[in-house]
Amino acid sequence: MSNQRKRLNGEREEDDEEDAEGIGEWERAYVDDRSWEALQEDESGLLRPIDNSAIYHAQYRRRLRILSAAAAGTRIQKGLIRYLYIVIDFSRAAAETDFRPSRMAIMAKHVEAFIREFFDQNPLSQIGLVSIKNGVAHTLTDLGGSPESHIQALMGKLEALGDSSLQNALELVHEHLNQVPSYGHREVLILYSALCTCDPGDIMETIQKCKKSKLRCSVIGLSAEMFICKHLCQETGGLYSVAVDEVHLKDLLLEHAPPPPAIAEFAVANLIKMGFPQRAAEGSMAICSCHKDVKIGAGYTCPRCKARVCELPTECTICGLTLVSSPHLARSYHHLFPIAPFDEVPTLSSLNDSRRKLGKCCFGCQQSLLGAGIYKAHNCLNISKDRLS
Amino acid sequence: MIFKIEDVTVYFPYENIYPEQYEYMVELKRSLDAKGHCLLEMPTGTGKTIALLSLITSYRLSRPDSPIKLVYCTRTVHEMEKTLAELKLLHEYQVRHLGSQAKILAIGLSSRKNLCVNPKVLAAENRDSVDAACRKRTASWVRALSAENPNVELCDYFENYEKAAENALLPPGVYTLEDLRTFGKNRGWCPYFLARHMVQFANVIVYSYQYLLDPKVAGIISKELQKETVVVFDEAHNIDNVCIEALSVSVRRVTLEGANRNLNKIRQEIDRFKATDAGRLRAEYNRLVEGLALRGDLSGTDQWLANPALPHDILKEAVPGNIRRAEHFVHVLRRLLQYLGGRLDTDNVEKESPVSFVSSLNSQAGIEQKTLKFCYDRLQSLMLTLEITDTDDFLPIQTVCDFATLVGTYARGFSIIIEPYDERMPHIPDPILQLSCHDASLAIKPVFDRFQSVVITSGTLSPIDLYPRLLSFNPVVSRSFKMSMTRDCICPMVLTRGSDQLPVSTKFDMRSDPGVVRNYGKFLVEMVSIVPDGVVCFFVSYSYMDGIIATWNETGILKEIMQQKLVFIETQDVVETTLALDNYRRACDCGRGAVFFSVAR
Numbered sequence: 008m009s010n011q012r013k014r015l016n017g018e019r020e021e022d023d024e025e026d027a028e029g030i031g032e033w034e035r036a037y038v039d040d041r042s043w044e045a046l047q048e049d050e051s052g053l054l055r056p057i058d059n060s061a062i063y064h065a066q067y068r069r070r071l072r073i074l075s076a077a078a079a080g081t082r083i084q085k086g087l088i089r090y091l092y093i094v095i096d097f098s099r100a101a102a103e104t105d106f107r108p109s110r111m112a113i114m115a116k117h118v119e120a121f122i123r124e125f126f127d128q129n130p131l132s133q134i135g136l137v138s139i140k141n142g143v144a145h146t147l148t149d150l151g152g153s154p155e156s157h158i159q160a161l162m163g164k165l166e167a168l169g170d171s172s173l174q175n176a177l178e179l180v181h182e183h184l185n186q187v188p189s190y191g192h193r194e195v196l197i198l199y200s201a202l203c204t205c206d207p208g209d210i211m212e213t214i215q216k217c218k219k220s221k222l223r224c225s226v227i228g229l230s231a232e233m234f235i236c237k238h239l240c241q242e243t244g245g246l247y248s249v250a251v252d253e254v255h256l257k258d259l260l261l262e263h264a265p266p267p268p269a270i271a272e273f274a275v276a277n278l279i280k281m282g283f284p285q286r287a288a289e290g291s292m293a294i295c296s297c298h299k300d301v302k303i304g305a306g307y308t309c310p311r312c313k314a315r316v317c318e319l320p321t322e323c324t325i326c327g328l329t330l331v332s333s334p335h336l337a338r339s340y341h342h343l344f345p346i347a348p349f350d351e352v353p354t355l356s357s358l359n360d361s362r363r364k365l366g367k368c369c370f371g372c373q374q375s376l377l378g379a380g381i382y383k384a385h386n387c388l389n390i391s392k393d394r395l396s
Numbered sequence: 397m398i399f400k401i402e403d404v405t406v407y408f409p410y411e412n413i414y415p416e417q418y419e420y421m422v423e424l425k426r427s428l429d430a431k432g433h434c435l436l437e438m439p440t441g442t443g444k445t446i447a448l449l450s451l452i453t454s455y456r457l458s459r460p461d462s463p464i465k466l467v468y469c470t471r472t473v474h475e476m477e478k479t480l481a482e483l484k485l486l487h488e489y490q491v492r493h494l495g496s497q498a499k500i501l502a503i504g505l506s507s508r509k510n511l512c513v514n515p516k517v518l519a520a521e522n523r524d525s526v527d528a529a530c531r532k533r534t535a536s537w538v539r540a541l542s543a544e545n546p547n548v549e550l551c552d553y554f555e556n557y558e559k560a561a562e563n564a565l566l567p568p569g570v571y572t573l574e575d576l577r578t579f580g581k582n583r584g585w586c587p588y589f590l591a592r593h594m595v596q597f598a599n600v601i602v603y604s605y606q607y608l609l610d611p612k613v614a615g616i617i618s619k620e621l622q623k624e625t626v627v628v629f630d631e632a633h634n635i636d637n638v639c640i641e642a643l644s645v646s647v648r649r650v651t652l653e654g655a656n657r658n659l660n661k662i663r664q665e666i667d668r669f670k671a672t673d674a675g676r677l678r679a680e681y682n683r684l685v686e687g688l689a690l691r692g693d694l695s696g697t698d699q700w701l702a703n704p705a706l707p708h709d710i711l712k713e714a715v716p717g718n719i720r721r722a723e724h725f726v727h728v729l730r731r732l733l734q735y736l737g738g739r740l741d742t743d744n745v746e747k748e749s750p751v752s753f754v755s756s757l758n759s760q761a762g763i764e765q766k767t768l769k770f771c772y773d774r775l776q777s778l779m780l781t782l783e784i785t786d787t788d789d790f791l792p793i794q795t796v797c798d799f800a801t802l803v804g805t806y807a808r809g810f811s812i813i814i815e816p817y818d819e820r821m822p823h824i825p826d827p828i829l830q831l832s833c834h835d836a837s838l839a840i841k842p843v844f845d846r847f848q849s850v851v852i853t854s855g856t857l858s859p860i861d862l863y864p865r866l867l868s869f870n871p872v873v874s875r876s877f878k879m880s881m882t883r884d885c886i887c888p889m890v891l892t893r894g895s896d897q898l899p900v901s902t903k904f905d906m907r908s909d910p911g912v913v914r915n916y917g918k919f920l921v922e923m924v925s926i927v928p929d930g931v932v933c934f935f936v937s938y939s940y941m942d943g944i945i946a947t948w949n950e951t952g953i954l955k956e957i958m959q960q961k962l963v964f965i966e967t968q969d970v971v972e973t974t975l976a977l978d979n980y981r982r983a984c985d986c987g988r989g990a991v992f993f994s995v996a997r
Contacts, residue, residue, distance in 0.1 A: 173987060202928050203961065203989035210986050231928040235987030 085266040086192030087339045088279070089132035090150055091125070092180045093118060093196050095161075097140045098171035100201040100230060106253055110200045110229055111167050113253055118161060118198070121260045122154050128264050128342070130320050130335035136161060137179055141169030142205055144176040150183070152321055171201035173235065174210040177224070181217055190277040193222045195245075196263055199236060200229040210235065218242050223267065227259050266342050282310045282328045284319070296324045398493065401425050406454040407498075409446070409489035416877040417443050421451040423873050424851065428455055428464075428626065432872030433850040435863055439879040440855035445630065446482050448853070449600075452626055453486065456599070457498060464848070465625040467618075468602045473573070475630065476504050476602050480572040483600065487570045499568040502600035503576065503591050505607065505617070510573050511588040513581050514551050528788035530588075537783045553586035560585060566594050596620050605629065609839050610642040612798075615702025626849045633854040636836035636866050643704075643810075643833035645799040648826065652737050654792030659729055662793075665782045666722050677722055680781045684720045703772050704798040705805045706842055715770050722781075725774050728763060729793070732771075732800060735761040739814060740827040746814040750803050750831075753812050768804030771797040799831055809835035837868035844869045894919065902936050913944055917953035924960045924991055930984035931961065934996035938968060941995055961989040 046054050095101075095114055106113040122134060136147035136157055148160045176197065184193040195217075204210070217224060217239075225245035226236040232249050240247035246263075250256035284307035287293065293315040295302040306315045312326040320331040397408050401422055420438055424447075427434035438444050452466050470476045483502050490498040505511075509526045512518050517529040532538065533551040542548040557564050564585055571579065571591075580587030595601055595617065607617045608627065629635055669677055719725040735757055754765050775797045784790060802810070810833050818826040833839075844850055844867075857863065857876070864871055894900045894915025906912050924931055935941035945965065948954040957963060962983050964976040976992070983990035 202925070204987040206986070206988070231926070233928045233987055234985060238985075 084269045085342055086194075086269045087129065087131060087266055087342065088191045089129055089194055089266060090135075090184060090187045090191045091132065091194045091196060092135045092137055092150075092184065093121075093198070094137045094139065094144070094176045094180060095198045096171045096176075096200050097138050097165075097167050098142075098169055098201045099167055100171065102167040103200070103230075106229070106256070109167075111165050113256065114198050114200070114229070115161055115165055117253075117257050117260050119158050120257070121264065122157050124261060124264045126152070126154050127338075129266060129339065131329070131331060131339055135183060137176055138164075139171050139173075139176050140167075142172045142175065144172065144179040146179065146183070150187070153318070170205040171199070171203075172206055173197070173199070173204040173239075174206035174208060174213050177210075177213045177217055177239075181213070181220060181222060184222060185220060190279055192266075192269065193220065194267070195222060195224045197224065197226045197236075198229070199226055199233075202230050202233070204235065214239050214242050225263060227256070229256070266339075280328065282323070282330045283332060284308050284310055284316070284330050287315065297321070401451075404451075404455050404458045406451060407457075407486070407490045407493060408450050409486050414442055415880050417447045420444065420447045420877055423875050424448065424451050425455065427851070427871075427873040428452070428849055430872045431848050433844060433869055434852070434873035434875075435857060435860055435871045436851065436853045436873070436875055436877070437857035437860055438853070438855065438877040442877075442879050444853060444855075445479055446486065448628055448630075448851070449479070449483050449486055452628075453490065453500065453600070457490070457494070462624065463599070465598070465621065466600045467608070467621065467625055467627045467847075468600065469605050469608055469627065469629045470602065471605060471631050471634075473506055473510060473604070476506065476604070477572055477574075479602050479630070480504050480570060483602075484570040484572075500570075500599040501566060501568045501594065501597060502570040502602070503566065503594055503598050504571065504573050505591050505595065505601060505603040506573055508588050511576060511580075511591060513577050513587060514553055516549075517551065524788040524791065528786055531787055532785040534589075535783070535785050538785065551586065553580060553584060554589060556583075557585040557589055564590055564593065565597070566590065570600075592617065605635070605638050606642070608843055609635075609639055611706050611839070612642075612702055612704050621847070623846065623848055625847045626851065627843060627847050628851045628853065631854050632852045633856050635840070635852065636863075639836040639839035639867070640833045642839045643802065644831060645704075645795060645802060646828055646830040647736060647740075647796060647799055648828050649737075649740060651792045651795055652733055652740070655729075655733055655796045658790050658793035659726055659733070661789075662778070662782065662784075663726055665784070666726065669782065676781055680722070680777060681720055684715045684777070703776075704801055705769075705772075706838065715774055716764075716766050718764075719767055719770065719774050722778055725778065728767060729771075729775075729796070731761040732757070732763060733796065735763075736796070736829065740829055742814060742827070743816055745816065746812075748812045748814075749807075750810050750812060751807050753803060765804050768800045771800040771804070802831055806838075809833060809838055836866055840867050840869075891919065895922075902940070907940060907943070910947075913947045914951065914953070916944070917948045917951065920991075921953060921956045921960075924957050928989065929987075930980065930990050930992065932992045932994060934994055936995070938995055941965075941993060945993065957991060961991050964990055964992045966992070966994040 049055050095118065097111065101109070101111045101114070103110055125132070125134060130152075133150040133152050134148075134154075134157055135150040138145050138147050147164075148157050151157070177195070180195050184195075187193055222243055223245050224239050224243045226240055226247050228236060228247070228249040230249075232247075237247050239245070248259045250259055287304075287306045287308055289304050291306075292301060292303050293306065293308075294300070295306065295317055296314045297317050302315070302317070306317055307319060307330065308315055309323040309326065309328060309330060311328050312323060314323055314325040316323060316330060320329070320335050322328070323330055397411060397413065399406055399408070402425065404425060406421060416438060420436060423434065423436060438447075449466075449468075452464075456464050456466075468479055470479060480502065487498075487500065487502070507523055507527070508517070508530050509523045512526060512530065514530075514533075517526055517533070520526045520529045530551070533549060534554045538548060539550060542550050566579065569575075576587040576591055579585075580590060603617075606613050608614050666677070719728055738760075754768065757763050757768075758765070775794065779787075779790065803812070810831055813830045813832060814827065815830075816825055816827045818824070818828065850869075852863065852867075852871075860874055860876055864874070892899060892901075894911070895918055896911075896915065898911045898915060900906075900912045900915045920933065935944070945954065948957075954963070962980075964980045964983075966973045966976060980990045980992045
């Protein structure tokens with residue numbers, strides 16, 4: 008009966024019926040796929056597909072964070088003095104335009120943000136930059152603690168050509184990081200956009216070498232998951248992730264900013280000598296050891312050799328003493344004693360009394376609390392808008 | 397791991413089990429409980445063999461008062477070895493957990509060629525000559541002769557085996573063909589006859605389909621199996637073909653010529669015996685008069701091949717009078733050969749039913765149907781009487797007698813096809829007369845009736861409803877299982893057009909079209925630049941692959957592919973292909989990336 012009715016409705020219906028019978032089993036999965044209906048506007052007015060997998064992924068990551076925060080109740084030893092090399096792949100794959108405007112530009116932009124965030128969270132650590140071009144790895148900057156020099160060197164040369172070689176990069180980084188003192192944690196973060204690696208030798212040997220020197224290599228891929236990157240990260244204890252889009256890339260990069268847990272047998276407790284310089288008086292004149300020039304006014308004096316340095320944290324160029332100030336140490340310390348995760352306060356109207364008791368403004372930013380998303384600190388009565396602050 | 401399915405404790409030798417393996421075992425157990433047959437389809441690579449073996453052996457252990465035997469049928473010797481290897485693993489696991497009550501005797505059985513340890517016999521080239529060489533040394537009359545004449549060569553292994561008599565037993569354990577040979581060599585016993593003897597005592601037997609389906613072989617090897625046996629046919633998607641081939645015979649000119657030669661030799665032997673030992677022929681005649689077509693006290697070695705017809709179709713009557721005397725029988729066979737030669741001399745394709753064939757045979761050559769039915773038994777008896785041991789020489793006459801017996805016995809389900817030209821060489825006359833069986837259920841029906849549970853399993857049994865009708869049986873359970881995967885890893889996609897909207901296909905007439913070749917090339921270049929690590933590309937045939945790669949080379953597409961990944965090509969040489977495959981794997985592992993061009997037929 009229904010068939011006849013459909014025939015009355017017109018030819019097109021009949022064709023659909025016949026098509027539905029003629030298609031194979033595997034095609035039926037795609038027949039009802041009306042992807043144009045699964046769109047919604049986001050806050051900036053752009054149309055985005057309702058991506059269920061992204062939602063599940065976000066929920067999964069939130070669950071992971073909760074679990075790690077729960078585990079953070081126990082004290083985990085972390086590497087606070089990190090010597091991190093960022094390896095950026097400038098092979099011809101970096102010129103692809105699947106990330107707008109090109110992978111190179113996006114990588115540079117986010118690495119800049121990462122460097123600033125990194126030094127914010129790890130003031131005692133140092134970063135170096137390495138680029139892979141034409142199958143050869145070049146050192147863009149040596150290990151240093153000043154974000155500006157790194158960012159300038161990075162933005163200076165943005166061109167993509169040739170093949171990419173993972174082994175050459177690892178060898179170069181391995182050479183550099185071998186000279187680092189033993190209390191420092193050696194890390195490599197590789198931003199890999201190529202799909203293959205053209206190596207001069209056996210990369211498995213290089214990976215074993217890195218593993219022996221306690222080098223923790225993490226890779227963020229921009230094209231697809233490669234077996235060799237997964238193997239490298241598994242062997243050295245790092246993280247391997249592949250960025251799906253720009254926002255995801257930023258999240259993945261910033262995940263590497265807080266210090267990772269230290270590898271048990273390699274983390275040896277050491278006493279490190281550090282200096283806490285006094286700020287020089289205004290109007291005092293001295294020859295600055297970093298610029299080799301006469302400077303008037305603000306600066307710090309190394310307590311051991313009395314040389315003048317411009318900014319902290321740094322290493323004194325004359326006597327090699329690590330110079331830090333107490334806020335830097337406090338900021339690093341914060342990673343060792345993380346605060347307990349906040350509890351979510353339900354926003355039902357029946358509980359309005361308790362809400363009124365807690366107050367109307369967020370403790371952290373003093374903005375008014377309207378709508379959902381209120382979190383209460385575990386022990387005290389302070390409420391805030393974010394979950395972690 | 398050890399777990400329970402209803403009341404049976406299953407001993408599974410691995411730590412993890414797939415959900416489909418578990419379901420397979422549940423269904424199998426249900427059909428064993430119901431004492432019925434079942435049809436189970438599960439994809440290759442999901443561990444069907446170990447699921448089957450583990451469930452059936454555990455079922456046996458859980459019901460010690462009604463022990464069942466397992467007969468596992470495989471298609472090739474290689475599969476037999478794999479099954480026995482899995483069984484060994486399982487056996488060790490069970491013995492470790494249950495102790496000595498879990499010990500079983502499991503043997504693999506194959507032809508003499510795979511089990512013989514006598515170097516002189518093994519030196520023969522093919523299976524039939526190995527059989528003949530063995531028989532030359534182990535036939536009862538040869539052994540009787542050697543008692544008087546020490547120059548007659550015997551097989552030491554067989555002699556030791558016969559001497560050991562009841563003590564010739566295999567201790568419990570799982571024996572692959574290699575293990576049987578080693579055991580035989582150590583003890584000095586013949587592994588083949590030992591294994592055949594141990595068929596009655598073994599708990600698990602692994603052999604090929606032929607030993608159960610082909611009446612010629614099954615009549616000897618598998619006649620002592622009881623009803624409480626579970627028969628498993630593994631990789632049984634072609635079982636209907638095997639059944640049909642077991643009951644089909646083809647006769648060519650060369651067969652007829654060989655048969656003529658055999659008959660001449662038989663004639664000579666008969667004359668010789670008439671001159672020297674006429675008593676033997678007379679004794680045979682008397683025996684046939686009394687109605688015993690075959691000597692009842694045949695030793696196992698003398699029985700060469702059994703009747704080609706199914707056991708319940710063999711007439712248990714006295715051999716008809718016109719072929720009781722040896723010379724008359726030879727005359728009848730000669731007339732039959734003449735008639736067949738005449739039939740082969742045609743120019744057209746002819747098709748006939750057995751009934752009309754038999755009636756025309758009767759009118760032209762004067763051979764009745766009943767005479768035809770006894771051809772095989774009579775030949776067998778004659779050859780034993782004449783003490784012929786070169787059985788490989790007498791294959792042609794045996795083929796003709798097979799043909800005659802089957803044509804005489806069956807009226808339905810067969811047809812006779814005569815083709816004047818062989819299809820491979822359409823211009824050279826090579827006539828062939830085929831008696832083809834159409835009904836696959838004929839050969840397998842005795843198996844279904846005789847045994848309690850028959851399991852037909854394979855990776856591809858589609859459509860599964862066809863098999864009960866084809867083989868004419870009623871399964872208690874008929875199920876298809878799917879492979880479970882941890883993530884979505886298969887994306888089927890059919891490419892009908894290239895990027896310039898030209899239709900592409902590997903159809904024979906479109907293969908040389910340059911547009912099609914270019915489109916496929918461009919498609920491959922795009923795939924190779926997006927997919928990480930390895931890509932495998934299957935072609936339809938070697939010649940097509942060579943042609944298309946040469947064209948790609950000329951147009952520069954191959955160079956573009958090589959820029960992204962290394963290229964490996966499969967050839968018809970095994971060593972080269974193994975090397976290419978190994979390097980392909982290494983290239984994928986170390987991050988260089990590779991493409992493998994191969995052929996899927």
